[in-house]
Amino acid sequence: MKYYGGIEAGGTKFICGVSDLECNIIEKVSFPTTTPEETMNHVLGFFSRFAKEDIVAIGIACFGPIVVDKSSPLHGTITSTPKLAWQNFPLLSFMQTHFLCPIEINTDVNGSATGEFCFGAGRNTKDLVYFTVGTGIGAGIIINGKIAKASEVGHIPTKKHPRDTYEGKCPFHKDFCLEGLAAGPSIEERWNVKSARELEATHLAWEMEAYYLAQAVLSIHLTLSPDKVILGGGVMGQPHLLPMVRKFFKTLDNGYFVSREKNIDDFIVTPEIEEVSGLIGSFCFARDAHKNK
Ligand code: ADP
Ligand code: ZN
Numbered sequence: 001m002k003y004y005g006g007i008e009a010g011g012t013k014f015i016c017g018v019s020d021l022e023c024n025i026i027e028k029v030s031f032p033t034t035t036p037e038e039t040m041n042h043v044l045g046f047f048s049r050f051a052k053e054d055i056v057a058i059g060i061a062c063f064g065p066i067v068v069d070k071s072s073p074l075h076g077t078i079t080s081t082p083k084l085a086w087q088n089f090p091l092l093s094f095m096q097t098h099f100l101c102p103i104e105i106n107t108d109v110n111g112s113a114t115g116e117f118c119f120g121a122g123r124n125t126k127d128l129v130y131f132t133v134g135t136g137i138g139a140g141i142i143i144n145g146k147i148a149k150a151s152e153v154g155h156i157p158t159k160k161h162p163r164d165t166y167e168g169k170c171p172f173h174k175d176f177c178l179e180g181l182a183a184g185p186s187i188e189e190r191w192n193v194k195s196a197r198e199l200e201a202t203h204l205a206w207e208m209e210a211y212y213l214a215q216a217v218l219s220i221h222l223t224l225s226p227d228k229v230i231l232g233g234g235v236m237g238q239p240h241l242l243p244m245v246r247k248f249f250k251t252l253d254n255g256y257f258v259s260r261e262k263n264i265d266d267f268i269v270t271p272e273i274e275e276v277s278g279l280i281g282s283f284c285f286a287r288d289a290h291k292n293k
Contacts, residue, residue: 014039058104060105109139197238242270
């Protein structure tokens with residue numbers, strides 16, 4: 001049997017798997033991200049269970065920042081991560097020294113976006129933007145079936161809620177930044193709680209959160225007009241948040257969007273395969289690498 005290999009390389013844990021050539025998961029394992037040496041040993045250990053010639057291509061969806069520019073000599077290298085042991089780790093070339101098959105690498109959020117695009121909430125669309133709202137905010141952009149450049153949409157300028165006095169958590173943009181105002185740690189610092197999940201559904205925190213996320217969706221809509229915007233990540237684990245984002249989106253857009261006859265419930269959605277979107281996205285990267293070989 002022939003397989004695609006996939007690695008979802010996260011800052012907290014790695015998930016490795018193999019799929020059939022339709023990207024259906026056959027096997028997967030996960031282990032904590034420790035040092036590159038130890039972690040990559042686990043990766044090699046997992047893949048050594050399969051004959052090398054049966055793995056036809058490998059895809060990697062990796063935490064960043066990583067160099068995705070294929071013309072750069074540093075292609076596939078992790079750069080200025082706060083995880084110091086991983087700084088300047090050449091993940092792609094490490095894998096290339098162990099495997100002769102084609103290997104494709106992209107960012108973790110582009111992996112999730114691709115997984116959702118091919119097999120989740122974004123199937124049957126041509127383009128989508130996938131936001132992950134967690135420890136940080138990142139976005140993967142797919143236009144006409146292709147990943148756009150790695151984006152920094154997570155730091156998009158954001159207007160403050162009239163009742164928000166929080167100074168903002170982004171070291172660069174302070175309170176004029178989506179991530180600085182709306183990522184999990186900023187909610188937690190603003191309201192002085194250990195986890196955002198402690199805040200009740202009626203708490204003002206969620207009105208602010210929805211206001212900020214709705215602005216981001218509006219900006220994306222006005223810039224790219226994608227078929228869908230998918231909001232994922234830990235913070236979206238609050239089921240009341242999605243309807244509030246849709247409501248604010250309508251208020252802020254003030255009828256402009258509606259006139260284009262898109263159904264907002266189909267436009268702003270949550271992920272369908274969130275648990276495995278990154279891994280499945282990495283299989284899709286492998287599939288591309290195999291086809292383009
Ligand atoms: P990461 O971004 O590190 O991959 P997550 O997407 O789980 O991980 O995001 C972590 C952030 O999301 C933390 O700030 C955490 O408190 C917050 N979070 C996780 N689960 C929930 C939840 N159910 N409701 C609200 N906030 C949550
Ligand atoms: Zn910022």
